Amino acid sequence: MTLKVIGGGLAGCEAAWQAAERGIDVELYEMRPEKSTGAHRTGDLAELVCSNSLGSNLMGRAAGLLKAELRLLGSLLISCADASSVPAGGALAVDRQAFSDCILHKIESHPRIQLIRREITEIPESPAILATGPLTSPALSSALKALTDEDQLYFYDAIAPIVHRDSVDMAIAFRSNRYDRDDERDKGDYLNCPFTEEQYYKFREALLAAERIELRGFEAAIEDGVDAGREHYFQGCQPVEVIGRRGEKSLAFGPMRPVGLFDPHTGRRPFAVVQLRQDNIAGDLYNLVGFQTNLKFSEQARVFRMIPGLENATFERYGQMHRNTFIAAPVVLNDQYEFHRQPGLFAAGQLAGVEGYAGNIASGLVTGINAARQIRGEAPLGLPLTTMTGALLNYVAHADLRDYQPTKAMFGLLPKPEDGVRRSKRDRYAYYSERAIVDLKAYLGLG
Numbered sequence: 001m002t003l004k005v006i007g008g009g010l011a012g013c014e015a016a017w018q019a020a021e022r023g024i025d026v027e028l029y030e031m032r033p034e035k036s037t038g039a040h041r042t043g044d045l046a047e048l049v050c051s052n053s054l055g056s057n058l059m060g061r062a063a064g065l066l067k068a069e070l071r072l073l074g075s076l077l078i079s080c081a082d083a084s085s086v087p088a089g090g091a092l093a094v095d096r097q098a099f100s101d102c103i104l105h106k107i108e109s110h111p112r113i114q115l116i117r118r119e120i121t122e123i124p125e126s127p128a129i130l131a132t133g134p135l136t137s138p139a140l141s142s143a144l145k146a147l148t149d150e151d152q153l154y155f156y157d158a159i160a161p162i163v164h165r166d167s168v169d170m171a172i173a174f175r176s177n178r179y180d181r182d183d184e185r186d187k188g189d190y191l192n193c194p195f196t197e198e199q200y201y202k203f204r205e206a207l208l209a210a211e212r213i214e215l216r217g218f219e220a221a222i223e224d225g226v227d228a229g230r231e232h233y234f235q236g237c238q239p240v241e242v243i244g245r246r247g248e249k250s251l252a253f254g255p256m257r258p259v260g261l262f263d264p265h266t267g268r269r270p271f272a273v274v275q276l277r278q279d280n281i282a283g284d285l286y287n288l289v290g291f292q293t294n295l296k297f298s299e300q301a302r303v304f305r306m307i308p309g310l311e312n313a314t315f316e317r318y319g320q321m322h323r324n325t326f327i328a329a330p331v332v333l334n335d336q337y338e339f340h341r342q343p344g345l346f347a348a349g350q351l352a353g354v355e356g357y358a359g360n361i362a363s364g365l366v367t368g369i370n371a372a373r374q375i376r377g378e379a380p381l382g383l384p385l386t387t388m389t390g391a392l393l394n395y396v397a398h399a400d401l402r403d404y405q406p407t408k409a410m411f412g413l414l415p416k417p418e419d420g421v422r423r424s425k426r427d428r429y430a431y432y433s434e435r436a437i438v439d440l441k442a443y444l445g446l447g
């Protein structure tokens with residue numbers, strides 16, 4: 001029996017791989033490059049549309065724990081991310097092209113996976129996995145309504161611009177990670193564009209006055225916070241101009257916060273900074289961290305060149321904003337992410353309400369394994385709820401619909417320590433991480 005996986009994104013590629021590794025023949029359908037989504041730029045598998053960072057790699061962080069678990073669970077995508085990583089402090093950031101190439105190579109050379117470049121416009125027969133992501137094509141979105149009673153929710157994402165490294169003026173910008181020691185500073189991974197107080201306020205004023213791409217009435221209402229319970233931005237991807245509107249210093253306390261940075265040119269901490277993070281292995285592209293935006297492209301060129309150090313910046317890509325789609329998993333899907341209305345049809349990834357690159361890889365991994373197990377007549381995985389993977393997927397499947405929105409890995413999803421001992425936040429996170437790894441190893445029989 002052949003398993004159809006629809007969508008060659010993060011969740012779909014991981015799901016296809018996991019099922020194939022368990023002896024199942026898989027047809028993996030990806031509509032790009034024939035038909036694009038508006039945010040993707042290539043026909044590559046698992047293209048990262050916004051940041052090139054998969055989040056923290058540190059064990060004391062929720063995202064770091066999730067990745068450690070995914071390594072133990074044999075994730076294809078995390079192994080490709082590790083193999084294509086670029087320097088990013090404690091985070092796992094990748095060269096997008098090397099990451100996608102690694103996945104394409106593995107998928108194409110797997111004897112049980114057939115990659116088919118075609119848009120799927122109807123709900124496929126079971127067994128199948130829908131992993132078409134937040135930018136599911138309109139035709140398939142319409143078909144999904146029959147399975148979901150229109151319980152589809154929409155929200156908005158924005159992506160950040162990328163500039164060419166050699167167009168950054170290093171007589172103004174400086175290299176440093178936050179909290180670097182004196183001897184480490186010029187070796188830091190980030191390029192920092194420092195602002196004086198006066199430059200900051202001028203920049204904010206220009207940013208707020210700049211022209212944005214027209215939003216339709218319905219979308220504009222959402223942007224202003226109407227119906228905010230159902231419609232929202234991807235967390236951490238709010239447009240910088242929207243953050244700026246909240247208050248005079250909201251940027252200086254948000255994406256432009258200068259904490260832990262010291263400007264070697266002035267000998268002082270800047271009033272605010274824009275950080276640039278390496279975007280490819282060659283190191284010639286840098287993205288503006290936290291600068292997702294919906295300004296018109298010409299306005300981005302004008303306003304972002306007011307950033308000290310970017311006066312002559314050239315842009316590889318401008319920021320953009322897009323509408324996203326996800327379904328109400330707690331009512332539409334069962335615990336295994338299988339549609340109540342069509343047994344053997346699963347949803348995975350952001351379409352199923354999981355948020356974040358690593359979370360969507362986790363969702364694809366578990367759904368791919370469970371689809372394979374179902375085809376083989378085996379019981380589904382029962383990952384311990386003390387693991388981040390188990391807790392995240394369990395939470396999304398049972399979330400309260402009143403304030404439902406895609407959820408990412410966080411320590412708050414894990415059960416409290418059983419021993420009742422009071423711990424500092426840092427110790428508590430270390431405890432959760434250690435417990436998760438011990439429990440996962442025991443579950444997997446890894447001793």
Ligand SMILES: Cc1cc2nc3c(=O)[nH]c(=O)nc-3n(C[C@H](O)[C@H](O)[C@H](O)COP(=O)(O)OP(=O)(O)OC[C@H]3O[C@@H](n4cnc5c(N)ncnc54)[C@H](O)[C@@H]3O)c2cc1C
Nearest residue numbers: 007009010011031050051119120132133137349350356357
């Ligand atoms: C603009 C934008 C910015 C984002 N920024 C971030 C970020 O910075 N960090 C983060 O963690 N997450 C971000 N996200 C969320 C991000 O999309 C997910 O974390 C992740 O990509 C979702 O994985 P997925 O596999 O569910 O979907 P995707 O990776 O989007 O994969 C879905 C795939 O399905 C294909 N497809 C769609 N419809 C069809 C069809 N009918 N037939 C065949 N193929 C189809 C698409 O072409 C795509 O390749 C962003 C999303 C968007 C839209």
